[in-house]
Amino acid sequence: MSRLSVLVVEDEDAIREMLAMVLEQSGFEASQCADAEVANLILQERMPDLIVLDWMLPGISGIEWARRLKKDQFYREIPIILLTARGEEEDKVRGLEIGADDYMTKPFSPKELVARIRAVLRRTGKIQDLAQITLGDMILDSEQHRLTIGDKQLDVSPTEFRLMQFFMTHPDKVYSRTQLLDQVWGRSVYIEERTVDVHIRRLRKILAEYGREELVQTVRGFGYRFSLIS
Structure with a gap:
């Protein structure tokens, strides 16, 4: 299945690298940087599903950057969890007042942070779709690794299952081959773009057995779209 992405913005190398490793081990796709400028x-390049942000950063502070993001209509919906050595009540209130979704004081348990990340993602509706996705009469159950149309189960490979999971959670949007590679295979894996075409053809062939080959549409010059509207 496609992984939810978390951007870690933390200027302490050891903490940043530890968080990225823990997040990857917990099933997230983690990117990292040390300041707001690089962030x-x-x-x-890519909108993360959540940002873990240190309060004190070189240059633009984390709290100031968070304030700017929450005022920007393009980025304001990205959930933010603030990390800080500050423990005073007024600082916590200040962080939440600018729109941060949660707050953790250093030192903290990485396991607790992952739990808080999952809780925030549930509240914002990003995790609820991962267990079972329903679109029309199609149901994708990631826990049982089962894809059904009506009462019939489709025989798909793990890659085609991940493709369907991504498509069903992102219907009616056009994605390039590069974007699909990033979302379904991950950036750490080198695969040629034509591999996407191969799996799309296989997926269409399977869907055609149920009269649904039109669900995966080619958008000439751009990529692919998954839509119930042909």
Whole structure:
């Protein structure tokens, strides 16, 4: 299945690298940087599902960067968890007042942070779809690794299952082959773009057995779209 992405913005190398490792081990896709300037560049490339943000950063502080994000209509919906050595009540209130979704004081338990990340993602509706996705008469159950149309179970490979999971959670949007590679295979894996075409053809062939080959549409010059509307 496609992994939810977390951006860690933390200037202490050891903490940042430890958090990225823990997040990867917990099933997330983690990216990391040490300051807000680089974080802005990362956001322009790809929008994360959540940001873990240190309060005190070189240059623009974490709290100031968070305030700017929450005022920007393009980024304001990204959940933010603040990390800080500050423990005073007024600082916690200040962080939450600017729109942060949660707050953790250093030192903290990595396991607790992962639990808080999952809790925030549930509240914002990003995790609820991972267990079971329903679209029309199609149901994808990631826990049982089962994909059904009506009362019939489809025989799909793990890769085609992940493709369907991504498509069913992102219907009616066009994605390039590169974007699909990043989302379904992950950035750490080197695979040629034509591999996407191979799996799309296989998926269409399977869907065709149920009269649904039109669900995966080619958008010439751009990529692919999954839509119930042909």
